[in-house]
Amino acid sequence: MAATDDEETLEKRTLIGQLTRNGISHGGLNKLMEAANVDDIQEITKRVFDLNEADLLRKIAIEGIFKKLNTLKNSQRNERYFAKIHKSFRSGTDNKVVFVEGDSWFNYPIILSDIVDWIAMDKKLAVYSSAAGGDWLLNMLATREYVDGLSIHQPDFFLLSGGGNDIAGMLRLALMVNVKKTSRETDSAFRHNLWAQHLIEHSYGTVDKNRWENAIPWISKDFFALLMLFRLQYYSVLKNLLIGSSSPSKFQDLTIITQGYDYLLPSFNSGWGIKPWLWYVPVLRWIGHGKWLKRPLMIRGINDEQLQKDILYVMVFLFNEMLIELGHYFWQKGYGNRVFHIDSRDWIQEGEWTDEIHPKPYKFKAIADRYIDCINGKAVSGHPVYKNVYKVL
Amino acid sequence: MKHLKYILLLIVVLFETYFIGIGSTLLKDIPQCDEGILMLFRYDCIISVFHGLQPIWQEQIVSMLHVDFIFILVYTFLLLLWSYLEMQQQRSVWLNELLRLNILLGILAAVADCIENMILLHDFSIPVRTIYQPDVFSFIKWGCIGWIVVVLLMSRVPRFFA
Numbered sequence: 001m002a003a004t005d006d007e008e009t010l011e012k013r014t015l016i017g018q019l020t021r022n023g024i025s026h027g028g029l030n031k032l033m034e035a036a037n038v039d040d041i042q043e044i045t046k047r048v049f050d051l052n053e054a055d056l057l058r059k060i061a062i063e064g065i066f067k068k069l070n071t072l073k074n075s076q077r078n079e080r081y082f083a084k085i086h087k088s089f090r091s092g093t094d095n096k097v098v099f100v101e102g103d104s105w106f107n108y109p110i111i112l113s114d115i116v117d118w119i120a121m122d123k124k125l126a127v128y129s130s131a132a133g134g135d136w137l138l139n140m141l142a143t144r145e146y147v148d149g150l151s152i153h154q155p156d157f158f159l160l161s162g163g164g165n166d167i168a169g170m171l172r173l174a175l176m177v178n179v180k181k182t183s184r185e186t187d188s189a190f191r192h193n194l195w196a197q198h199l200i201e202h203s204y205g206t207v208d209k210n211r212w213e214n215a216i217p218w219i220s221k222d223f224f225a226l227l228m229l230f231r232l233q234y235y236s237v238l239k240n241l242l243i244g245s246s247s248p249s250k251f252q253d254l255t256i257i258t259q260g261y262d263y264l265l266p267s268f269n270s271g272w273g274i275k276p277w278l279w280y281v282p283v284l285r286w287i288g289h290g291k292w293l294k295r296p297l298m299i300r301g302i303n304d305e306q307l308q309k310d311i312l313y314v315m316v317f318l319f320n321e322m323l324i325e326l327g328h329y330f331w332q333k334g335y336g337n338r339v340f341h342i343d344s345r346d347w348i349q350e351g352e353w354t355d356e357i358h359p360k361p362y363k364f365k366a367i368a369d370r371y372i373d374c375i376n377g378k379a380v381s382g383h384p385v386y387k388n389v390y391k392v393l
Numbered sequence: 394m395k396h397l398k399y400i401l402l403l404i405v406v407l408f409e410t411y412f413i414g415i416g417s418t419l420l421k422d423i424p425q426c427d428e429g430i431l432m433l434f435r436y437d438c439i440i441s442v443f444h445g446l447q448p449i450w451q452e453q454i455v456s457m458l459h460v461d462f463i464f465i466l467v468y469t470f471l472l473l474l475w476s477y478l479e480m481q482q483q484r485s486v487w488l489n490e491l492l493r494l495n496i497l498l499g500i501l502a503a504v505a506d507c508i509e510n511m512i513l514l515h516d517f518s519i520p521v522r523t524i525y526q527p528d529v530f531s532f533i534k535w536g537c538i539g540w541i542v543v544v545l546l547m548s549r550v551p552r553f554f555a
Contacts, residue, residue, distance in 0.1 A: 111496065113480060113489055121484045277490050279497045362486045
C-alpha cells in the first residue's frame with residue numbers, strides 16, 4: 001500500500017514538473033487534474049508565481065477604498081436578494097436563486113452596470129453576490145467564501161468569473177510574453193506544449209490564423225503554465241461542487257456557469273470625446289487603464305499596437321477554449337447539463353470598451369442576457385448554443 | 394439605505410421651506426419689495442433689499458448662505474444616491490445611460506450652486522463692490538436638477554406601476 005502511495009506521489013511530482021516545464025500532454029494534465037489535491041495545487045501555484053501562496057495572497061488582497069466599494073455594492077445587491085426571499089420567492093416555480101463569485105465583470109463597484117447588475121434586474125432571479133472587483137481567482141479559491149455562500153443559500157445556479165486579474169494584475173502580463181520573438185515557430189512555447197496543441201486542434205471557436213501566427217511566438221511558457229493552473233483550479237472547484245470530494249456533493253441540483261471575457265484591448269487612450277453621456281469613460285480610465293495590459297507589454301519591448309492586440313487575442317482565445325474544454329470533460333463524465341460557458345469572444349468592438357478590460361454597460365447587458373437565456377435553458381434564434389456553450393452574438 | 398434616502402429628502406424639503414419662508418418674511422416688510430416672494434426672482438432687488446436691512450438680519454442671511462453649502466452636499470449626495478440606486482434597477486439601456494449621466498449632472502449642479510453662493514456672498518459683502526450676476530450658474534444648477542428629476546421620474550414611475 002505504502003509503495004503504491006509512493007508511486008502515485010512520484011507520478012504526481014513528475015507530472016507537476018512537466019507542467020511547470022511546459023512539457024505536459026493532454027492525458028498527463030487530465031491525470032494530474034484527477035490526482036491533485038489542495039497541497040499539490042498550492043505547490044504548482046508556488047512554482048508558477050515564484051511565491052508561496054500565503055505571501056501571494058497578502059500581496060493581492062483588496063484593501064482600502066476598493067474593498068469598501070465592493071462591500072457596499074454587494075450589500076445593496078444582497079438587500080434586494082433578501083427582499084425577494086422575504087416575499088416567498090423560493091415558492092415560485094419559475095423563480096431561481098443565483099449565487100455569484102467573481103471579479104470586476106461581476107462587481108464593478110462604481111458607475112458601471114456590470115453583468116450581475118443586469119442579471120439581478122430579472123424579476124424571476126434572486127442574485128446573491130460575493131464578487132469583488134480586482135479579485136484574483138487564486139484569492140477566491142483560497143478564501144472559499146463561495147463555499148459558505150453556496151451551503152447557506154443552496155442556489156440553483158453558481159456563476160463564476162475569475163482569472164483576468166491573475167493574468168493582468170501586478171504587471172504579471174509582462175511575464176507571459178517573451179522579450180524576443182522566438183526565431184522559429186517550432187521553437188515557440190506553444191509548440192512545446194502538447195496540451196495546448198490538443199486544445200487548439202479540438203477548439204470550439206475558429207481561430208484567426210493571421211493574428212494567431214503573429215502573436216504565438218511571443219507567448220511565453222509562463223502563460224501556458226498559468227493556463228494549466230487555471231484548469232486545475234477550475235476543475236477542483238467544479239469537481240468539489242458537482243461530485244463532492246469524499247462524500248456525495250451537497251449541491252446535487254447546482255448548475256455552474258463560467259465566462260472567459262472578450263479580446264481585451266491594450267490602450268493608453270484617455271477616452272475623451274464629445275458625447276456627454278460617455279463622461280464616465282475618461283473618468284474610469286484614470287483608475288488603471290493602460291497599466292493592466294499596455295504597460296507590461298511595453299516593458300517587454302512589445303510596442304506594436306497590432307501585435308499587442310494579437311497577443312491578448314491569443315490569450316483570451318485559449319482561456320475560453322480551456323474553460324469550454326473543461327465543460328466538455330464534465331459532459332463526458334455525465335454532468336453535461338450542469339456546466340455551461342458564456343462565450344463572449346468577438347462581441348465587443350474597439351469603441352465599445354470603457355477601459356482596457358471592461359466593456360461599456362450596454363455590452364455587459366448583452367452578455368447578461370445570454371446568462372439569463374442559459375439559466376432559463378433557452379436557445380435563442382441567432383445566438384447559437386453548442387453543447388455547453390452559449391455564444392454572445 | 395432606503396430609509397436614509399427618505400430622511401435626507403425630508404431634511405432637504407424642510408430646509409428649503411425654512412429658507413424660502415425667511416426670505417419672503419424679510420421681503421414683505423420692505424416697501425419697495427411689497428410683491429413679497431416674487432421679488433426673490435429679481436436679483437437687483439435682493440441686493441438692494443439686503444443692503445437696506447439691519448445688520449442683524451444681514452448676518453442672519455450670510456450665515457444661512459454658509460449653511461447652504463452643507464445643504465448642497467446633502468442634496469447632491471441624495472441625487473447621486475437616488476440616480477445610482479435607480480440605475481441598478483433600470484433595464485432600458487438608454488434610461489440606464491441617462492441615469493449614469495445624472496451622476497455627472499448632480500456634481501455639475503453642486504459646483505454651480507457653490508459658485509452661485511460664492512457670488513452672493515461677494516455681492517452681500519460690505520462695503521458694496523462690483524455686483525456680479527449669478528444667473529448663469531443658477532440657470533445651470535436648476536437646469537441640471539430639473540433634468541435629473543425628470544430622468545428619475547421617467548425611470549421610477551413606469552417601474553412603480555409595472
